[in-house]
Amino acid sequence: MKHYDILIIGGGPAGLTAAISARNTYPDKKIALIRREKIALIPCGIPYIFGTLEKIEDDILPDAPLEKNNVDLIINEVTGSKDNTVILKNGEEVSFDKCVLATGSKPAVPPIPGIDKDGVWFVKKNIEYLRNMKEVLNSAKEIVIIGGGFIGVELADELAKKGKKITIVEMQDSLLPTAMDKEFGDMALEVIKDKGINVLCNTRVKEITGSKSADGVILDNNNKLKADAIVVSAGYKPNLEIAEMFDIDVDHKYGIKVDEYLRTSREGIFAIGDCVRKRCCFTGDYTSIMLASTAMAHGRLAGSNLYDIKVVKGFQGTCGTFSTKIGNIAFGVAGLTEKQAKKVELNYVVGYNETVDRHPGKLPGASKIYTKLIYSRYSHILLGAQIKGGDSIGEMINMYSVIIQNKMTDMEINSMQIGTHPLLTSSPVAYPVINATVDAIMKWYK
Amino acid sequence: MKHYDILIIGGGPAGLTAAISARNTYPDKKIALIRREKIALIPCGIPYIFGTLEKIEDDILPDAPLEKNNVDLIINEVTGSKDNTVILKNGEEVSFDKCVLATGSKPAVPPIPGIDKDGVWFVKKNIEYLRNMKEVLNSAKEIVIIGGGFIGVELADELAKKGKKITIVEMQDSLLPTAMDKEFGDMALEVIKDKGINVLCNTRVKEITGSKSADGVILDNNNKLKADAIVVSAGYKPNLEIAEMFDIDVDHKYGIKVDEYLRTSREGIFAIGDCVRKRCCFTGDYTSIMLASTAMAHGRLAGSNLYDIKVVKGFQGTCGTFSTKIGNIAFGVAGLTEKQAKKVELNYVVGYNETVDRHPGKLPGASKIYTKLIYSRYSHILLGAQIKGGDSIGEMINMYSVIIQNKMTDMEINSMQIGTHPLLTSSPVAYPVINATVDAIMKWYK
Numbered sequence: 082m083k084h085y086d087i088l089i090i091g092g093g094p095a096g097l098t099a100a101i102s103a104r105n106t107y108p109d110k111k112i113a114l115i116r117r118e119k120i121a122l123i124p125c126g127i128p129y130i131f132g133t134l135e136k137i138e139d140d141i142l143p144d145a146p147l148e149k150n151n152v153d154l155i156i157n158e159v160t161g162s163k164d165n166t167v168i169l170k171n172g173e174e175v176s177f178d179k180c181v182l183a184t185g186s187k188p189a190v191p192p193i194p195g196i197d198k199d200g201v202w203f204v205k206k207n208i209e210y211l212r213n214m215k216e217v218l219n220s221a222k223e224i225v226i227i228g229g230g231f232i233g234v235e236l237a238d239e240l241a242k243k244g245k246k247i248t249i250v251e252m253q254d255s256l257l258p259t260a261m262d263k264e265f266g267d268m269a270l271e272v273i274k275d276k277g278i279n280v281l282c283n284t285r286v287k288e289i290t291g292s293k294s295a296d297g298v299i300l301d302n303n304n305k306l307k308a309d310a311i312v313v314s315a316g317y318k319p320n321l322e323i324a325e326m327f328d329i330d331v332d333h334k335y336g337i338k339v340d341e342y343l344r345t346s347r348e349g350i351f352a353i354g355d356c357v358r359k360r361c362c363f364t365g366d367y368t369s370i371m372l373a374s375t376a377m378a379h380g381r382l383a384g385s386n387l388y389d390i391k392v393v394k395g396f397q398g399t400c401g402t403f404s405t406k407i408g409n410i411a412f413g414v415a416g417l418t419e420k421q422a423k424k425v426e427l428n429y430v431v432g433y434n435e436t437v438d439r440h441p442g443k444l445p446g447a448s449k450i451y452t453k454l455i456y457s458r459y460s461h462i463l464l465g466a467q468i469k470g471g472d473s474i475g476e477m478i479n480m481y482s483v484i485i486q487n488k489m490t491d492m493e494i495n496s497m498q499i500g501t502h503p504l505l506t507s508s509p510v511a512y513p514v515i516n517a518t519v520d521a522i523m524k525w526y527k
Numbered sequence: 528m529k530h531y532d533i534l535i536i537g538g539g540p541a542g543l544t545a546a547i548s549a550r551n552t553y554p555d556k557k558i559a560l561i562r563r564e565k566i567a568l569i570p571c572g573i574p575y576i577f578g579t580l581e582k583i584e585d586d587i588l589p590d591a592p593l594e595k596n597n598v599d600l601i602i603n604e605v606t607g608s609k610d611n612t613v614i615l616k617n618g619e620e621v622s623f624d625k626c627v628l629a630t631g632s633k634p635a636v637p638p639i640p641g642i643d644k645d646g647v648w649f650v651k652k653n654i655e656y657l658r659n660m661k662e663v664l665n666s667a668k669e670i671v672i673i674g675g676g677f678i679g680v681e682l683a684d685e686l687a688k689k690g691k692k693i694t695i696v697e698m699q700d701s702l703l704p705t706a707m708d709k710e711f712g713d714m715a716l717e718v719i720k721d722k723g724i725n726v727l728c729n730t731r732v733k734e735i736t737g738s739k740s741a742d743g744v745i746l747d748n749n750n751k752l753k754a755d756a757i758v759v760s761a762g763y764k765p766n767l768e769i770a771e772m773f774d775i776d777v778d779h780k781y782g783i784k785v786d787e788y789l790r791t792s793r794e795g796i797f798a799i800g801d802c803v804r805k806r807c808c809f810t811g812d813y814t815s816i817m818l819a820s821t822a823m824a825h826g827r828l829a830g831s832n833l834y835d836i837k838v839v840k841g842f843q844g845t846c847g848t849f850s851t852k853i854g855n856i857a858f859g860v861a862g863l864t865e866k867q868a869k870k871v872e873l874n875y876v877v878g879y880n881e882t883v884d885r886h887p888g889k890l891p892g893a894s895k896i897y898t899k900l901i902y903s904r905y906s907h908i909l910l911g912a913q914i915k916g917g918d919s920i921g922e923m924i925n926m927y928s929v930i931i932q933n934k935m936t937d938m939e940i941n942s943m944q945i946g947t948h949p950l951l952t953s954s955p956v957a958y959p960v961i962n963a964t965v966d967a968i969m970k971w972y973k
């Protein structure tokens with residue numbers, strides 16, 4: 082039986098990060114990472130293997146950091162457990178002092194009759210599965226995508242580049258409905274429609290048709306759509322099997338129960354990333370948000386705190402920070418949306434700003450930026466930001482995320498120093514975070 | 528005699544911002560802005576009128592925000608003062624209750640023999656002057672630029688696009704030497720040299736030659752350079768004339784003396800922006816950094832605090848935040864450089880990271896990002912960041928600036944949540960702020 086001081090189960094970004102963090106913190110410990118897949122993929126890059134990236138192999142999460150950090154990589158499946166030991170598929174046993182579960186998530190399967198037919202695909206993080214899926218989608222002409230979240234929208238955008246006839250079916254009233262307010266979802270909808278993609282909102286799939294292989298869907302309004310392939314992108318569910326093997330407490334909806342140091346109910350076993358139950362940093366409510374940003378923070382914290390707590394109160398709950406790009410338009414969201422603020426009865430004011438991301442606006446490459454900020458009306462801290470614009474959105478949303486995580490107030494932001502440059506940002510006079518903040522201040526200031 | 532409740536002198540970004548901020552805070556006050564120039568320019572856009580922008584008029588700072596905010600615009604020159612009154616060039620007098628000096632800066636004139644000859648140009652913020660300068664530079668073949676700071680480098684990049692033969696003469700050991708550490712200045716140097724621009728570092732101009740009109744320079748190594756035009760970009764000096772008319776205390780090197788609420792030695796008179804003496808937010812030392820970001824923060828604060836202090840301790844000293852783009856490479860700096868930390872004997876550790884700004888790196892538009900972070904070794908707060916990369920640098924440096932202004936520690940940053948997207952940012956596993964921070968932590972962690 083092999084023994085490791087630290088055993089990490091799962092080789093996605095969370096597991097990888099935990100391994101590196103553990104190595105940095107505990108240079109002398111023996112560390113291994115067990116992964117089911119021969120080749121690990123970059124999860125958020127998966128939509129791009131269907132269009133922009135030439136081949137699936139361009140989306141590989143490299144193993145070099147494991148080697149460089151002297152972490153043994155065990156490609157195998159965990160099929161059982163006893164005490165501080167896992168049993169692998171080939172019967173081998175590996176024992177540990179400390180274990181980190183980073184088992185990730187799997188596509189949710191909505192209860193639609195016919196969803197188990199051939200020709201219905203899920204966006205799994207498995208290279209063999211995706212290779213088959215890509216081949217089938219390549220030869221398909223008409224594709225129905227069930228779910229208009231990030232994966233569905235990004236995949237539609239990529240497949241449309243290949244000339245496919247795409248329909249997105251979304252049960253809520255716009256695209257990206259759990260991430261953004263409707264006005265931003267509608268902007269995304271407009272970009273998607275401009276690409277010739279058909280979008281049906283407020284619509285559910287009632288049934289997937291076809292004898293053995295799927296050939297279309299029936300909608301809740303009884304309309305039928307023909308489809309050569311169907312992709313289901315209806316969210317992800319935490320992988321709880323290995324936690325359950327260890328008799329660890331789990332919440333079947335939200336994930337493995339952990340304390341704020343990512344410790345499970347079993348001493349010595351931690352859990353991180355998509356498989357873990359998380360709370361919203363504002364409300365404390367459980368949240369289904371699964372994000373690499375959260376998983377990375379988890380991985381670094383668990384890796385640092387395995388033998389004693391070195392980083393105190395490092396994870397204060399999920400501060401959802403997303404970005405995406407559809408066509409040439411980028412979207413970013415950090416913290417709470419207006420919809421979410423309303424739902425939990427947070428008293429808020431909204432600040433808006435519209436400007437361009439170069440100054441003067443006649444410089445090449447200028448895009449419009451549209452900004453919406455949600456402030457607590459009485460605590461005055463920034464609760465959330467939504468932005469739409471050019472590529473600079475990707476890092477701008479991280480600035481907002483840092484502001485939110487620091488609980489900065491409107492008055493502090495109003496006197497903040499921000500760098501600007503004609504070829505790279507908005508004008509200092511029109512800089513969005515400041516101007517949208519002033520707009521919010523004007524709503525409570527008398 | 529006209530009377531205004533609030534009179535702002537100077538129509539650059541600082542004055543404009545103070546006017547808008549005053550209007551937002553004091554909706555019922557009578558406000559005017561006096562400006563010398565018929566047309567105000569966007570200062571940091573000026574280098575781009577020599578290349579990328581079609582015409583100078585594309586770089587105008589619009590007057591519409593003044594009109595929209597019911598601020599009277601007086602185009603005139605202040606030539607004298609008495610009590611709470613200014614005397615204009617045409618003899619008219621304007622009195623005020625509160626006054627904000629936003630008189631800006633003018634190009635520094637280094638003591639080089641021959642610098643007053645025709646054919647020697649300065650980068651002034653005056654449309655008529657710049658129109659003549661542009662005409663002359665357009666017909667020049669060989670141009671010598673004295674000073675390799677931001678303006679000199681940006682101007683050289685623009686003029687090189689027009690096929691000019693350019694030489695930059697910089698007395699320090701690399702380009703952008705007051706803003707960046709040498710390794711970053713050398714990266715800028717490489718980009719500039721790749722454009723066919725000649726750069727002479729560690730070199731001074733001893734004399735400007737030519738009978739009446741300049742025809743070249745003699746260097747301190749006695750080499751001679753021929754030049755059809757010479758541009759001096761050797762920094763800026765605060766405009767202090769109007770402050771002196773009011774007998775306000777000034778520091779001739781650094782600017783008008785103000786307290787932390789931007790109040791001058793004369794009751795009721797505030798001063799903001801380039802004309803004001805500033806302190807570094809870390810050391811309290813006076814600093815010559817003149818930045819729109821600082822000026823904007825000043826403008827918003829003074830505009831809010833004219834009648835009583837509404838925003839408490841809003842300005843805690845300059846946190847220099849710069850960005851620029853040379854060719855396709857962008858540079859960003861926030862806070863202290865290593866050179867500056869050393870100079871004031873701050874005990875520091877440096878964290879480095881090199882990665883790409885897309886993930887996987889094979890996605891189109893990927894650029895390398897190089898990151899250097901300066902941390903206080905014992906206080907653990909981030910003191911400064913220098914980055915080089917693609918266009919995303921422009922907003923990424925603002926994220927760093929927010930981190931620095933919030934005095935975040937390495938451990939806080941290590942557990943921070945950051946959003947990433949394949950088409951917009953580095954990978955979550957390789958995200959630069961986190962990875963460079965971990966590199967810094969490893970230097971003190973045992």
